[in-house]
Amino acid sequence: MKRWTRIVRCAIGIVQAVHGFRRVECTREWRIEGALGRKVQKWKEADRLEQEAEEKRRQGMRWADDAMGIDEEDLADNFSEESEDDKDDTAVVKALKATSVLSF
Numbered sequence: 001m002k003r004w005t006r007i008v009r010c011a012i013g014i015v016q017a018v019h020g021f022r023r024v025e026c027t028r029e030w031r032i033e034g035a036l037g038r039k040v041q042k043w044k045e046a047d048r049l050e051q052e053a054e055e056k057r058r059q060g061m062r063w064a065d066d067a068m069g070i071d072e073e074d075l076a077d078n079f080s081e082e083s084e085d086d087k088d089d090t091a092v093v094k095a096l097k098a099t100s101v102l103s104f
Helices: 002-017 034-067 072-085 091-103
Strands: 021-023 030-032
Touching (some): 002 021
Antiparallel strands (some): 021 030
8 A cells, every 4th residue: 555655646746747647536547638648649659650660671671681682693694604514414404404594
């Protein structure tokens, strides 16, 4: 009970110092209204936008940066270099390599 008494006394001090914070009579409820209420709404909206931006950043990094780190031109060059190095390949293997290089 002592803790609740200290909390109420502190809250009453805040009510006297901060416009827009008030106690609902005969209850344990407190309300935020007026200019303070508008500020609280702005803060909540800013937090929500920040969380959305953070989530978009996380999703963007996960898919775009990690999965697409290989350049298609570099990949095609690597395949063409491999096909030139293997002179012992059969005609079928050479045809498959040529087809795979063209598809990139």
